[in-house]
């Protein structure tokens with residue numbers, strides 16, 4: 617099963633705080649924004665919070681709108697998304713509202729934490745994951761065992777920080793509220809530590825939207841994974857490559873393919889698609905590489921995203937794309953779809969690249985999207 621799409625959601629003050637130090641939680645969102653959050657919840661399979669937020673806020677984490685709950689039921693979904701929390705210590709109050717409202721609940725914990733939670737009689741599925749709690753194991757369990765496709769993470773700061781630092785967040789929905797907390801001990805949105813690509817890396821802005829007196833900002837991470845390790849940004853860039861494939865002029869004799877080249881800091885260097893700019897035979901990777909200076913020092917640490925694996929042989933031009941990629945010094949390729957024998961036999965561009973030590977990562981969950989503009993060539 618593919619990993620869930622991870623959406624981080626939070627409201628933050630102008631000075632970067634999630635809450636104040638006083639009793640009770642600070643409402644940073646206004647009524648219109650809480651309604652927007654309710655809509656995002658209703659569109660999620662699961663909502664996750666850290667144990668710190670559970671202890672401090674004592675939240676219910678419900679879908680409050682009866683219409684949205686009815687729509688979920690009509691769509692064959694449970695009335696409420698699964699509620700998820702994470703606690704290494706297992707030090708959670710069995711009387712907290714989290715356990716006694718809404719639908720199903722699951723708590724990921726350590727072996728020690730599981731003993732404590734079971735003894736306390738916690739009303740939830742308690743899942744021990746060993747001596748510590750690696751997030752990839754939590755996400756894999758949510759995807760494989762719980763069938764979660766879309767996970768909304770509603771804090772707090774320590775949980776958000778780990779998701780971003782580990783390259784596991786697909787999207788950040790951050791609301792900026794027009795107030796100042798001014799308390800140095802109040803919880804901050806993001807903690808210290810290394811973030812992918814370092815401070816010079818910029819996320820990609822998807823949207824800004826005023827919601828009452830707050831502003832919603834939607835960002836996606838941009839920094840590619842390293843070697844065979846996949847980051848959430850890899851999925852976004854491959855998704856863009858697939859979108860570019862859909863823009864190709866149609867052909868009966870060649871595939872429609874999209875490609876993007878991204879530097880190690882997440883900067884988009886070039887993009888291309890098949891038959892770009894009226895060239896009837898140009899390939900996507902070839903078109904993208906042609907837009908760059910071959911001596912560009914960023915190429916050696918860049919990633920090429922291509923909806924179809926780079927070609928190993930071709931009739932129309934002397935050098936296949938796998939060769940062009942090797943010549944450019946690129947060491948990492950992410951693709952959605954291994955090339956079928958439709959136009960050339962044994963079109964194993966992946967083999968050509970890996971034989972020279974290039975990491976080729978295939979993300980099969982994008983295969984259908986890569987094939988979509990090529991249905992007429994695949995007998996569909």
Ligand SMILES: NC(=O)C1=CN([C@@H]2O[C@H](COP(=O)(O)OP(=O)(O)OC[C@H]3O[C@@H](n4cnc5c(N)ncnc54)[C@H](OP(=O)(O)O)[C@@H]3O)[C@@H](O)[C@H]2O)C=CC1
Pocket residue numbers: 625626627628633634635641642644665666667668669670672673702703704705706707748749750751770771772773774775776778803
């Ligand atoms: N404005 C907003 O939108 C939001 C604000 N908030 C605010 O944030 C504050 C809480 O944030 P914060 O204190 O950072 O707490 P978190 O909610 O991030 O929870 C941290 C706790 O989660 C558990 N945990 C986190 N990561 C791991 C891991 N990798 N392995 C095991 N356990 C883990 C630990 O629990 P344990 O200690 O049990 O081991 C840890 O103490 C509150 O003041 C709340 O009001 C929260 C959400 C949204």
Ligand SMILES: Nc1c(N[C@@H]2O[C@H](COP(=O)(O)O)[C@@H](O)[C@H]2O)[nH]c(=O)[nH]c1=O
Pocket residue numbers: 625626627641642643644645650653665669670673674675676677678770771
């Ligand atoms: N304070 C704050 C948020 N806090 C989040 O909302 C949770 C409580 O939800 P509920 O159980 O429905 O009351 C809380 O635990 C935390 O995750 N969210 C936001 O969008 N904006 C805000 O200003």
